[in-house]
Ligand SMILES: [Zn+2]
Protein backbone atom coordinates (compact mmCIF):
# COMPACT_ATOMS: atom_id res chain seq x y z
CA UNK A 439 0.00 0.00 0.00
CA UNK A 440 1.30 3.45 -0.89
CA UNK A 441 1.98 5.36 2.33
CA UNK A 442 0.48 8.63 1.09
CA UNK A 443 -2.73 7.33 -0.54
CA UNK A 444 -3.27 4.69 2.12
CA UNK A 445 -2.46 6.52 5.35
CA UNK A 446 -1.98 10.27 4.94
CA UNK A 447 -4.67 10.97 2.32
CA UNK A 448 -7.64 9.92 4.49
CA UNK A 449 -6.53 12.40 7.20
CA UNK A 450 -6.06 15.18 4.67
CA UNK A 451 -9.51 14.46 3.28
CA UNK A 452 -10.98 14.88 6.73
CA UNK A 453 -9.38 18.30 7.08
CA UNK A 454 -9.91 19.38 3.49
CA UNK A 455 -12.86 17.53 1.96
CA UNK A 456 -12.07 16.22 -1.49
CA UNK A 457 -14.24 15.93 -4.54
CA UNK A 458 -16.14 12.94 -5.86
CA UNK A 459 -14.07 11.04 -8.43
CA UNK A 460 -17.10 10.62 -10.65
CA UNK A 461 -19.21 13.80 -10.49
CA UNK A 462 -16.75 16.26 -8.94
CA UNK A 463 -19.17 17.28 -6.18
CA UNK A 464 -17.51 18.35 -2.92
CA UNK A 465 -17.62 15.45 -0.50
CA UNK A 466 -19.50 15.76 2.76
CA UNK A 467 -18.45 14.22 6.06
CA UNK A 468 -20.70 11.23 5.63
CA UNK A 469 -19.42 10.41 2.14
CA UNK A 470 -16.78 7.84 1.33
CA UNK A 471 -13.23 9.07 0.88
CA UNK A 472 -13.49 9.57 -2.87
CA UNK A 473 -17.08 8.86 -3.91
CA UNK A 474 -20.17 10.86 -3.00
CA UNK A 475 -23.16 9.00 -1.64
CA UNK A 476 -25.21 9.92 -4.69
CA UNK A 477 -22.71 8.30 -7.08
CA UNK A 478 -22.16 5.28 -4.86
CA UNK A 479 -25.91 4.61 -4.79
CA UNK A 480 -26.37 5.32 -8.49
CA UNK A 481 -23.36 3.42 -9.82
CA UNK A 482 -22.78 0.61 -7.34
CA UNK A 483 -25.99 -1.33 -7.62
CA UNK A 484 -26.61 -4.97 -8.26
CA UNK A 485 -27.14 -6.21 -11.77
CA UNK A 486 -30.84 -6.31 -12.69
CA UNK A 487 -32.21 -9.84 -13.06
CA UNK A 488 -32.99 -12.40 -14.11
CA UNK A 489 -29.43 -13.70 -13.84
CA UNK A 490 -27.94 -17.15 -14.36
CA UNK A 491 -27.72 -18.91 -11.02
CA UNK A 492 -24.40 -20.50 -12.00
CA UNK A 493 -22.44 -17.57 -13.41
CA UNK A 494 -24.50 -14.34 -12.93
CA UNK A 495 -24.78 -13.60 -16.66
CA UNK A 496 -28.15 -12.05 -17.58
CA UNK A 497 -30.50 -14.67 -18.98
CA UNK A 498 -31.83 -14.32 -22.52
CA UNK A 499 -35.25 -15.91 -22.97
CA UNK A 500 -34.55 -18.01 -19.92
CA UNK A 501 -31.17 -19.24 -21.20
CA UNK A 502 -27.64 -18.26 -20.19
CA UNK A 503 -25.75 -17.31 -23.36
CA UNK A 504 -22.27 -17.44 -21.83
CA UNK A 505 -22.35 -20.02 -19.10
CA UNK A 506 -19.61 -21.79 -17.21
CA UNK A 507 -21.68 -24.97 -17.25
CA UNK A 508 -20.21 -27.28 -19.86
CA UNK A 509 -17.22 -25.00 -20.52
CA UNK A 510 -14.91 -26.57 -17.97
CA UNK A 511 -14.26 -30.20 -17.34
CA UNK A 512 -14.18 -30.30 -14.45
CA UNK A 513 -15.61 -27.12 -13.00
CA UNK A 514 -13.90 -26.66 -9.64
CA UNK A 515 -16.26 -24.12 -8.06
CA UNK A 516 -19.99 -24.25 -7.38
CA UNK A 517 -21.07 -20.86 -8.62
CA UNK A 518 -20.00 -17.32 -9.39
CA UNK A 519 -21.95 -14.41 -7.99
CA UNK A 520 -21.13 -11.05 -9.58
CA UNK A 521 -22.25 -7.83 -7.96
CA UNK A 522 -22.81 -5.82 -11.15
CA UNK A 523 -22.46 -6.03 -14.89
CA UNK A 524 -19.22 -4.88 -16.47
CA UNK A 525 -20.67 -2.03 -18.49
CA UNK A 526 -21.56 1.67 -18.36
CA UNK A 527 -20.61 3.81 -15.39
CA UNK A 528 -19.86 0.85 -13.15
CA UNK A 529 -17.26 -0.34 -15.67
CA UNK A 530 -15.71 3.16 -15.64
CA UNK A 531 -15.62 3.10 -11.87
CA UNK A 532 -13.80 -0.25 -11.82
CA UNK A 533 -11.38 1.08 -14.42
CA UNK A 534 -10.60 4.04 -12.17
CA UNK A 535 -10.16 1.70 -9.19
CA UNK A 536 -7.84 -0.67 -11.02
CA UNK A 537 -5.84 1.46 -13.41
CA UNK A 538 -5.84 4.90 -11.79
CA UNK A 539 -4.66 3.42 -8.50
CA UNK A 540 -7.67 4.60 -6.50
CA UNK A 541 -7.27 2.22 -3.59
CA UNK A 542 -9.79 4.24 -1.57
CA UNK A 543 -12.56 2.95 -3.84
CA UNK A 544 -12.14 -0.49 -2.25
CA UNK A 545 -14.20 0.64 0.74
CA UNK A 546 -17.34 1.92 -1.07
CA UNK A 547 -17.23 -1.11 -3.39
CA UNK A 548 -17.07 -3.45 -0.40
CA UNK A 549 -19.74 -1.60 1.60
CA UNK A 550 -22.22 -1.64 -1.26
CA UNK A 551 -21.51 -5.33 -1.97
CA UNK A 552 -22.09 -6.13 1.72
CA UNK A 553 -25.41 -4.26 1.72
CA UNK A 554 -26.73 -6.79 -0.78
CA UNK A 555 -24.66 -9.93 -0.13
CA UNK A 556 -23.89 -9.89 3.59
CA UNK A 557 -25.72 -13.18 4.28
CA UNK A 558 -24.12 -14.82 1.26
CA UNK A 559 -20.64 -13.77 2.45
CA UNK A 560 -21.35 -14.89 6.01
CA UNK A 561 -22.20 -18.39 4.77
CA UNK A 562 -18.48 -18.96 4.00
CA UNK A 563 -15.65 -19.60 6.48
CA UNK A 564 -12.76 -17.83 4.78
CA UNK A 565 -12.20 -15.30 2.02
CA UNK A 566 -9.43 -15.80 -0.52
CA UNK A 567 -8.50 -13.11 -3.05
CA UNK A 568 -7.29 -13.94 -6.56
CA UNK A 569 -3.80 -12.42 -6.50
CA UNK A 570 -2.01 -10.19 -9.00
CA UNK A 571 1.47 -11.07 -10.16
CA UNK A 572 4.31 -9.48 -8.17
CA UNK A 573 5.08 -7.11 -11.09
CA UNK A 574 1.44 -5.97 -11.39
CA UNK A 575 1.25 -5.31 -7.68
CA UNK A 576 4.42 -3.20 -7.80
CA UNK A 577 3.16 -1.26 -10.80
CA UNK A 578 -0.35 -0.59 -9.38
CA UNK A 579 0.85 -0.30 -5.79
CA UNK A 580 -1.93 -2.60 -4.62
CA UNK A 581 -3.83 -5.69 -5.70
CA UNK A 582 -7.41 -4.70 -6.51
CA UNK A 583 -9.04 -8.00 -5.52
CA UNK A 584 -7.08 -8.24 -2.29
CA UNK A 585 -8.05 -4.71 -1.17
CA UNK A 586 -11.81 -5.08 -1.48
CA UNK A 587 -11.61 -8.60 -0.04
CA UNK A 588 -9.84 -7.05 2.97
CA UNK A 589 -12.68 -4.54 3.39
CA UNK A 590 -15.39 -7.21 3.04
CA UNK A 591 -13.52 -9.41 5.51
CA UNK A 592 -13.51 -6.56 8.09
CA UNK A 593 -17.22 -5.90 7.65
CA UNK A 594 -18.23 -9.59 7.79
CA UNK A 595 -15.75 -10.64 10.48
CA UNK A 596 -14.38 -13.52 8.41
CA UNK A 597 -10.66 -14.16 7.89
CA UNK A 598 -8.89 -13.22 4.68
CA UNK A 599 -6.38 -15.91 3.73
CA UNK A 600 -3.91 -15.00 0.97
CA UNK A 601 -3.58 -18.70 0.23
CA UNK A 602 -2.96 -18.34 -3.51
CA UNK A 603 0.04 -16.71 -5.16
CA UNK A 604 0.61 -15.76 -8.79
CA UNK A 605 3.89 -16.49 -10.51
CA UNK A 606 5.91 -13.65 -12.00
CA UNK A 607 5.52 -13.01 -15.72
CA UNK A 608 9.12 -14.13 -16.29
CA UNK A 609 8.28 -17.52 -14.81
CA UNK A 610 5.06 -17.71 -16.81
CA UNK A 611 6.77 -16.73 -20.08
CA UNK A 612 9.31 -19.49 -19.61
CA UNK A 613 6.59 -22.07 -19.12
CA UNK A 614 4.31 -21.15 -21.99
CA UNK A 615 4.65 -21.06 -25.70
CA UNK A 616 1.56 -19.53 -27.22
CA UNK A 617 -1.92 -18.22 -26.51
CA UNK A 618 -3.75 -21.54 -26.77
CA UNK A 619 -1.13 -23.02 -24.49
CA UNK A 620 -1.89 -20.19 -22.09
CA UNK A 621 -5.60 -21.03 -22.02
CA UNK A 622 -5.02 -24.69 -21.35
CA UNK A 623 -2.49 -23.98 -18.64
CA UNK A 624 -4.14 -21.08 -16.80
CA UNK A 625 -3.79 -23.05 -13.59
CA UNK A 626 0.00 -22.86 -13.92
CA UNK A 627 -0.15 -19.09 -13.40
CA UNK A 628 -1.07 -19.66 -9.77
CA UNK A 629 0.19 -21.72 -6.86
CA UNK A 630 -1.16 -22.68 -3.49
CA UNK A 631 0.83 -21.48 -0.49
CA UNK A 632 1.37 -24.67 1.48
CA UNK A 633 1.33 -22.93 4.85
CA UNK A 634 -2.39 -22.17 4.43
CA UNK A 635 -3.37 -25.76 3.69
CA UNK A 636 -4.30 -26.48 7.30
CA UNK A 637 -6.50 -23.37 7.51
CA UNK A 638 -8.49 -24.16 4.37
CA UNK A 639 -9.01 -27.85 5.14
CA UNK A 640 -12.69 -28.79 4.96
CA UNK A 641 -13.76 -25.12 4.90
CA UNK A 642 -16.27 -23.25 2.81
CA UNK A 643 -14.07 -20.90 0.79
CA UNK A 644 -15.13 -17.81 -1.09
CA UNK A 645 -12.77 -16.71 -3.81
CA UNK A 646 -12.82 -13.00 -4.71
CA UNK A 647 -11.87 -11.36 -7.98
CA UNK A 648 -12.73 -8.10 -9.68
CA UNK A 649 -14.05 -9.23 -13.08
CA UNK A 650 -15.53 -12.52 -14.24
CA UNK A 651 -15.21 -13.16 -17.98
CA UNK A 652 -14.78 -16.80 -19.01
CA UNK A 653 -14.17 -18.13 -15.52
CA UNK A 654 -10.71 -19.55 -16.41
CA UNK A 655 -8.96 -17.65 -13.63
CA UNK A 656 -11.58 -18.59 -11.05
CA UNK A 657 -11.45 -22.22 -12.15
CA UNK A 658 -7.63 -22.27 -12.01
CA UNK A 659 -7.62 -20.88 -8.46
CA UNK A 660 -10.51 -23.07 -7.31
CA UNK A 661 -8.63 -26.11 -8.62
CA UNK A 662 -5.72 -25.30 -6.28
CA UNK A 663 -8.06 -24.77 -3.34
CA UNK A 664 -9.61 -28.21 -3.73
CA UNK A 665 -6.46 -29.46 -1.98
CA UNK A 666 -8.40 -28.46 1.15
CA UNK A 667 -11.41 -30.64 0.18
CA UNK A 668 -13.85 -27.88 1.02
CA UNK A 669 -16.61 -26.13 -0.91
CA UNK A 670 -15.66 -23.27 -3.17
CA UNK A 671 -17.72 -20.31 -4.33
CA UNK A 672 -16.67 -17.26 -6.31
CA UNK A 673 -17.64 -13.61 -5.87
CA UNK A 674 -16.67 -10.97 -8.39
CA UNK A 675 -17.37 -7.25 -8.59
CA UNK A 676 -18.53 -7.47 -12.19
CA UNK A 677 -19.63 -9.96 -14.83
CA UNK A 678 -18.69 -9.22 -18.44
CA UNK A 679 -21.69 -9.39 -20.69
CA UNK A 680 -21.72 -11.22 -24.01
CA UNK A 681 -22.06 -8.61 -26.73
CA UNK A 682 -24.97 -8.95 -29.10
CA UNK A 683 -23.96 -8.69 -32.77
CA UNK A 684 -25.62 -5.26 -33.19
CA UNK A 685 -23.68 -3.85 -30.24
CA UNK A 686 -20.24 -4.65 -31.67
ZN1 LIG B 1 -20.41 11.86 -7.14
Ligand SMILES: [Zn+2]
Pocket residue numbers: 490491492493494495502503504505506507
Ligand atom coordinates in the same frame (compact mmCIF):
# COMPACT_ATOMS: atom_id res chain seq x y z
ZN1 LIG C 1 -24.56 -18.99 -16.77
